[in-house]
Amino acid sequence: MQQIISFILKNKYFLLFLLLEIIAFTFTMQSHSYHNSKFVNSANAITGGVYKKVNSFKEYTSLKEYNEQLLEENVRLKNLLSKIPRDSTSKLVTVVDSVKYFQKYSYTSAKVIRNQYNRKFNFLMIDAGMDQGIKPDQGVVNSRGVIGITNSTSKKYTTVLSILNETSNINVKLLNSFHYGSLAWNGKDYNVLQIKDIAIQANIKVGDTIITGGKSTIFPEGIPVGTILNFNKENNTYKEVNVKLFNDMSAIGPVNIITSYDKEEIENLLQGLD
Template identity: 40%
Template sequence: MRSLLRYLLKNYAFVLFLLLEGAALALVFNHNSYQKSKYLNSSNRITGNIYQTYNSVVDYFHLNRINKELSEENAWLRSRVENITGVPAINDSLVVTLESADSTYRFISAKIINNSVNKPFNYFTLNKGRNNGIKPDQGVVTGKGIVGVVTHVSDSYAVGLSVLNSRWSISAMHKKSGNYGSLIWRGNDYRTADLTEIPLHVDISPGDSIITSGYSSVFPEGVMIGTIQDFSRPDGENYFNISVQLSTDFKALSYVEVIENQDKPEIKELENIIRDDPMAN
């Protein structure tokens, strides 16, 4: 402690300079939006570069698994294109547009370079950003199922909210019956989530598929979420308690597809009109 005090007294001018310089920079960034945005973009870029370098090293030792995942991604994308458009998919395309009478989806290939699974509120980082067409509120999927939704973007990177986040729920459908409810992760096990609001009269069984309902502009209908693991009928309740085995392995995420619903602005514009209409409330 004495040595530290002697050092501070000896170099007080330099220490004072550092403190004043730090205070000045803080004032500049907090009160000038341009400098603040440049600082945040630089910070995001540096962090993203660190994650990307680390993942490049890790990927070298997992090439077989990554190749398998990429094959699954391509198969899933080809099936989506063929089912919706009737036109065979182009194998080497990184961006695929799927058109139907109701909506147009654009799939942008990306890679997860940071991911968490053991927190109450889990997020992931993508190696693509605004310059690649990534925007907030776009869904993220793999060939096995849903991953999450984009929340923040910089020029070259994006951060997303994982399915493994107890603050988020997903509109999900029991494929066999067409009944829909909400999928919620309770923060316990990264392999399972709970499905609510499925009425007791619905015929359900372990192994039944749970898919996206299409009732939001984030995911198209029919993207795999998981299968029913088990369920119970609570006394005095009108709905099942359903545990869903998630189809996505959140501990082995690598390459993903980001979904852009190109009709979303038009849909949101109409929904906002209804929301603001006093006669509709």
């Protein structure tokens, strides 16, 4: 017993060092896995408050850019609107029971107050949280495409798992065919992502547009992602399909958060399958 105590006293700094390193290591391992409630995250009042203050200064320098993005989005939405009458005159629709026509998605707006794109596991922060009805695992997009998925929330702030994160995996498809793949990032260029598991039958070409696939409960179908930059073919499978994003991930301002109303229903159904 005495020997143990004298050993501890003799090596107390080394043991303290070891203890602190083990704690730090545990936090690190936690942050490398996707589905773990994390103790160390920036969605709290102190870090959120600091980032919000800093952002309120930086915002003014990008107002012009944000205006242009909004104009761009308006044009796109107006073009979509102008296509509607032609379709609806060809088939007359009578809605008898409005309860059957559920709204599938709703959008909430927020601002990115902290952007990150130069690490391997990148997280953003937005200035909306539980008070605005944000929950973990909701999609985050802007007018030019997918940004990420909400991760942890506090009362007023939310961290977003960026698509520039090794653990991120998003279902995408080609605009002009029904071939699906999953979007991931290899950690190199922050405007170029990779598509995995796309079938050889897809017959992709450089410049093809990629949109979200709608196979997940998080993103609706048809949100723009990017265009194919280049790809390799090896043994009759696609290797390294690179996608250039429409977004510039280093300059993101206002975003929308998507609430999916069918999420629970779909997940309940899928749970029955397992």
